[in-house]
Amino acid sequence: xxxxxxxxxxxxxxxxxxxxxxxxxxxxxxxxxxxxxxxxxxxxxxxxxxxxxxxxxxxxxxxxxxxxxxxxxxxxxxxxxxxxxxxxxxxxxxxxxxxxxxxxxxxxxxxxxxxxxxxxxxxxxxxxxxxxxxx
Amino acid sequence: xxxxxxxxxxxxxxxxxxxxxxxxxxxxxxxxxxxxxxxxxxxxxxxxxxxxxxxxxxxxxxxxxxxxxxxxxxxxxxxxxxxxxxxxxxxxxxxxxxxxxxxxxxxxxxxxxxxxxxxxxxxxxxxxxxxxxxxxxxxxxxxxxxxxxxxxxxxxxxxxxxxx
Numbered sequence: 001x002x003x004x005x006x007x008x009x010x011x012x013x014x015x016x017x018x019x020x021x022x023x024x025x026x027x028x029x030x031x032x033x034x035x036x037x038x039x040x041x042x043x044x045x046x047x048x049x050x051x052x053x054x055x056x057x058x059x060x061x062x063x064x065x066x067x068x069x070x071x072x073x074x075x076x077x078x079x080x081x082x083x084x085x086x087x088x089x090x091x092x093x094x095x096x097x098x099x100x101x102x103x104x105x106x107x108x109x110x111x112x113x114x115x116x117x118x119x120x121x122x123x124x125x126x127x128x129x130x131x132x133x134x135x
Numbered sequence: 136x137x138x139x140x141x142x143x144x145x146x147x148x149x150x151x152x153x154x155x156x157x158x159x160x161x162x163x164x165x166x167x168x169x170x171x172x173x174x175x176x177x178x179x180x181x182x183x184x185x186x187x188x189x190x191x192x193x194x195x196x197x198x199x200x201x202x203x204x205x206x207x208x209x210x211x212x213x214x215x216x217x218x219x220x221x222x223x224x225x226x227x228x229x230x231x232x233x234x235x236x237x238x239x240x241x242x243x244x245x246x247x248x249x250x251x252x253x254x255x256x257x258x259x260x261x262x263x264x265x266x267x268x269x270x271x272x273x274x275x276x277x278x279x280x281x282x283x284x285x286x287x288x289x290x291x292x293x294x295x296x297x298x299x
Contacts, residue, residue, distance in 0.1 A: 043245070046146045047246075069154065071150055071154065076149065079184065
């Protein structure tokens with residue numbers, strides 16, 4: 001969980017320290033790490049992940065969830081949650097660029113900001129260097 | 136043999152399966168054996184969305200999966216049989232009638248009534264007996280969550296200090 005939950009607008013969930021690490025980086029860069037609450041699936045069953053996610057989302061009225069892997073148990077839990085709450089927006093394959101973009105779009109609803117953040121995150125993946133056919 | 140792994144994992148399709156085992160084993164298909172999922176289009180769609188497009192998921196109940204096992208084993212491509220609980224694997228191994236030689240315990244997480252044996256394995260006494268039954272049916276049982284981890288035999292697993 002982030003240091004302060006009062007301004008949380010989204011949940012970041014994933015394997016190991018994925019969520020805490022990304023949110024820590026957001027905090028270091030922007031000072032806006034409190035835009036997120038975090039969840040790790042470490043050593044949790046699928047049912048436990050879903051329960052923990054539901055509690056976080058309900059307690060704070062969140063409607064945006066960022067996760068890591070499309071196949072991950074956090075993503076599966078979020079999709080189950082979406083079945084009951086179609087208004088929840090899920091972004092998978094989350095990266096730092098996406099979260100940084102999200103925290104600066106406070107003038108639009110969180111779901112809309114998440115859509116924009118996903119585009120930003122996708123565009124941030126760039127490969128440079130390496131000779132053609134090189135090793 | 137095309138089936139590289141017979142795995143018990145209560146998360147079913149998730150990162151460790153699709154990436155952790157999927158990449159090194161070059162898995163091209165998953166046989167997800169679960170009576171409930173096999174009867175729910177919605178559940179099947181949920182799990183299909185979690186795998187890369189080049190990976191196929193077959194959803195079957197225990198009986199149908201056991202009947203289809205020879206076909207899967209004759210497939211030249213590597214695959215995995217995945218179940219969500221020990222009793223399902225016990226029934227599958229029994230129905231497969233000697234075709235399963237090894238069972239991997241990949242994740243049975245904490246729940247009321249279970250005792251911790253490994254970081255990722257918590258068992259009730261009935262589940263411990265279920266694993267012994269699987270070995271009695273001729274399939275060696277070991278625990279290993281990811282390929283780089285040490286494989287832990289059933290005897291070692293059940294003699295581990297609780298809640299380690």
